[in-house]
Amino acid sequence: MARLADKVAVITGGAGGIGRAAGGLFAAEGARVLLVDVNEGALQQAVGDISGDAVSYAVADATQPDSVRQFFQTAVERYGGVDVFLANAGVEGELHAIPDYPVEVFDHVMAVNVRGVWLGVRAAIPLMRQRGGGSIVITSSVAGIRGSVGMSAYTTSKHAVIGLMRTAALECAADGIRVNTVNPAPIETRMMRSLEEMRTSWLGTEATVESVKASHAARIPLRRYGDPEEVARLMLFLASDESGFCTGGVYMVDGGSSAGMV
Numbered sequence: 001m002a003r004l005a006d007k008v009a010v011i012t013g014g015a016g017g018i019g020r021a022a023g024g025l026f027a028a029e030g031a032r033v034l035l036v037d038v039n040e041g042a043l044q045q046a047v048g049d050i051s052g053d054a055v056s057y058a059v060a061d062a063t064q065p066d067s068v069r070q071f072f073q074t075a076v077e078r079y080g081g082v083d084v085f086l087a088n089a090g091v092e093g094e095l096h097a098i099p100d101y102p103v104e105v106f107d108h109v110m111a112v113n114v115r116g117v118w119l120g121v122r123a124a125i126p127l128m129r130q131r132g133g134g135s136i137v138i139t140s141s142v143a144g145i146r147g148s149v150g151m152s153a154y155t156t157s158k159h160a161v162i163g164l165m166r167t168a169a170l171e172c173a174a175d176g177i178r179v180n181t182v183n184p185a186p187i188e189t190r191m192m193r194s195l196e197e198m199r200t201s202w203l204g205t206e207a208t209v210e211s212v213k214a215s216h217a218a219r220i221p222l223r224r225y226g227d228p229e230e231v232a233r234l235m236l237f238l239a240s241d242e243s244g245f246c247t248g249g250v251y252m253v254d255g256g257s258s259a260g261m262v
Contacts, residue, residue: 001030002028002029002030003029003030003236003240003241003242004026004029004030004031004084004236004239004240005029005030005031006030007026007030007031007032007083007084007239008031008032008033008034008075008079008080008081008082008083008084009023009026009031009032009033009034009082009083009084009085009086009239010033010034010036010071010072010075010082010084010085010086010120010124011023011026011033011034011035011036011086011088012036012037012062012086012087012088012089012116012120013036013037013062013088013089013090013139014034014035014036014037014043014046014057014088015035015037015039015042015043015045015046015057016037016042016088016089016189016190016191017187017188017189017190017191017228018088018139018184018187018189018228018231018232018235019035019037019046019086019088019089020035020046020049020050020228021227021228021229021231021232022086022088022228022231022232022235022236023035023046023050023055024049024050024232025229025232025233025235025236026084026236026239027050027052027054027055029236029240030054031054031083031084031239032054032055032078032079033050033054033055033056034055034056034057034058034071034074034075034078034079035047035055035056035057035058036057036058036059036060036062036071036089037057037059037060037089038059038060038061038062039059040057040059043057043059044057056078058070058071058074058075062089062112062116062117062119062120063111063112063115063116063119064119065119068116068119068120068122068123069123072123072124072127076127081127081130081131082124082127082128082131082134083128083131083134083135084134084135084136084137084239085120085121085124085128085134085135085136085137086137086139086235086239087116087117087120087121087136087137087138087139087161088137088139089112089113089116089117090112090113090139090157090191091108091109091112091113091191092109092151092154092191092194092195093105093106093108093109093151093153093154094153094198095150095151095195095198095199095201095202096150096152097150098152101152101153105153106152106153109153109154109157110153110156110157110160113154113157113158113160113161114157114160114161114164117138117161117164118164121136121138121164121168121179124136125168125171125172125175125177128172128175128177129175129177132176133175133176133177133178134176134177134178135177135178135179135180135238135239135240135243136165136168136172136177136178136179136180137179137180137181137182137235137238137239138161138164138165138179138180138181138182139161139181139182139184140158140161140162140165140181140182140183140250141154141158141183141184141185142183142184142185142252142254142257142258143155143158143159144158144159144161144162144181144183144250145159145162145183145250145252145258146258150199150202158183161181162181162250165179165180165181165248165250166248169247169248170248172247173247178238178243178244178246178247179247179248180238180243180246180247180248180249180250180251181249181250181251182231182234182235182238182251182253183250183251183252183253183254183258184226184231184253184254185220185225185226185252185253185254185255185257186216186217186220186225186226187225187226187227187228187230187231188225188226188227188228189228192213192216192225193209196209196212196213196216197209199212200212213225219257220254220255220256220257221255221256221257221259221260222255222256223255224255225255226253226254226255230253231253234251234253238251
């Protein structure tokens, strides 16, 4: 039997690398999937790549309460309810030392990565209660458990959603709603290309995108970046009933990056 048979999943950041991979995997395992993003063209491409009648999209801004309510209502109208919420939308911000970090960029990162997640969790809980339970999976990062030079906004945001997850897990346990985070290390996505390019400017003229990537990969015990599908497989486990006793957890998918932390 498919692992998400008869489940309805809402995925924000659905047009990005991890969101798209999760959408495809969830659909293949029997879920009806609503991909949510601000980029309609990328959403159309994602739905086309996944194919099948079980996947559709909604264009929405995850930072706005009315927009969040609307895309959850769309899932209810199209598919009958919500069983899984993958809060995956996120932005990287810019690289600056804290005294130089633009306030408007910090605010934008926090709006998408924290406010957007909180709004989504807030809207998902009542719908999952109606279904007798569910699973909320929040995309954090290895940056959510350690510092990252030049990335004060992103790092702060990814720490913050772990705190949100833990609170939600405690509040929702009695309702059969499980809440966890998935914390990737560098993954082969657009976000990492953007960060590599910004890091070359941070390091100076001797740095190249290739050398920055090689340096990042060398610090991962498995000596490579992860693939979006490798993250999505962990998300699938947490979304499915196989993880029925898993809530309040921080699940690393980081190639061993956190193993040596003290």
